[in-house]
Amino acid sequence: MAPCGIGLGHIARIHPIAKELNARGNITIFSTYLDGLQYARQQALPTFQAVPINFRVQEDGTIDFKMTAATSGFSLGIRRFLRQVIFEIRFMKLFKPDIVLSDSRASSLIASWLLRIPAILMLNQFRVEIIRRPSERHLSLFDQFFFLIANLGWLFVRTVIQIVWGRSQTILIPDLPAPYTISVGNLAIPKRYNGKVKLVGPIVELEKITNVGLTQLRKRLNLDSKRPIVYAAVSGPDIERKVLTRLLINALGQLATKYEIILSKGEPKGSVEPLSMNGLRIFDWLENQDEYIMASDVIVSRAGHGTIMKSLVYGKPMILIPIPDHTEQYSNARRAEALRVARIVDQSKVTGDTLDTTLHDLLTDPKYKENADRIQKKSGSMHGVRIACELVEDAASA
Secondary structure (H helix, E strand, O other): OOEEEOHHHHHHHHHHHHHHHOOOOOOEEEEOOHHHHHHHHHHHOOOEEOOOOOOOOOOOEEEEEEHHHOOOOOOHHHHHHHHHHHHHHHHHHOOOOOOEEEEEEEEHHHHHHHOOOEEEEEEEEEOOOOOOOOOOOOOHHHHHHHHHHHHHHHHHHHHHHHHHHHHEEEEEOOOOOOOOOOOOOOHHOHHHHHHEEEEEOEEEOOOOOOOOOOHHHHHHOOOOOOOOOEEOOOOHHHHHHHHHHHHHHHHHHHOOOEEEEEEEOOOOOOOOOEEEEEEEEEEEEOOHHHHHHHOEEEEOOOOOOHHHHHHHHOOOOOEEEOOOOOOHHHHHHHHHHHHHOEEEOOOOHHHHHHHHHHHHHHOOOOOHHHHHHHHHHHHHHHOOOHHHHHHHHHHHHO
């Protein structure tokens, strides 16, 4: 199991597949890095520590493309990537897998191809994009020239990545079928790969939630049903998590008398005991996040694909706060907003007044809940974890 280690979304959705494979008598081992490695260690998963690859960010969480280029560059980036491939080859020679399941990891696919090991790829972004220019500031002539060159160079890199994706035996898309596909703007998969593509549905452990009634669940979680319940789920890479956590504690703290608010900071190594601050119930880490999503009326989160999928599986409208200049998250958010199950709030506008107005709109306009319920019914007929496991086992035994 080789999930991308930037943020928690990739490992969090590949983990249920590993658990189901283990329950079927298979043996799984992980290879990941950075945030993914923290999660794996917190969950006590058998894991190889892979060579980290990351992008630089500014103090406000905005992706810093110039610093990324200066510290990684093309040649340095290639060398680090090749080191990651070499370490993946060593891991695979030690473990001798029958199948490799990569979640958005090109190095693992290349290593498996060189070792003639079957590989399955899971992703929700086939065509990886970068921004044409930063959205929040004026660019000097030098910066304009930098982004022109960067975008031209990225056309080559993007093409190489797509070729690597295409080398996988099967491509799993953990999303909903049309017209509800959230990642549709990030897919654009060439027709020559159509035979490999399998849309499996959201990777969510539906069995975690029993048929217990909503009132009973809220009572067990000690939630105040007299007020609208808001669950704020912070996710993403470390710095982006800290930035959003600080903004939400300040903004949502102004609304604590009006709403019952629970906030998870998304820190895998943090405490699972709640802390009361500004009238909010704050967790470093929540093991039973699915229950809080199900018990809530509205979800506030980044626009990562995994959190959006979980919210829709449980029929919850959302306030989405994409990481600034993160092309995939803005694409996801715009799609959810177009389906009228979410509203976008830019990170620079995260204030008590803005969130209060947006929450009021989501809670008083019945269309948001109706649309979320419609998608929930559609997703209920899909069994992403089971289907993914069957495809993995079939490929491993072929």
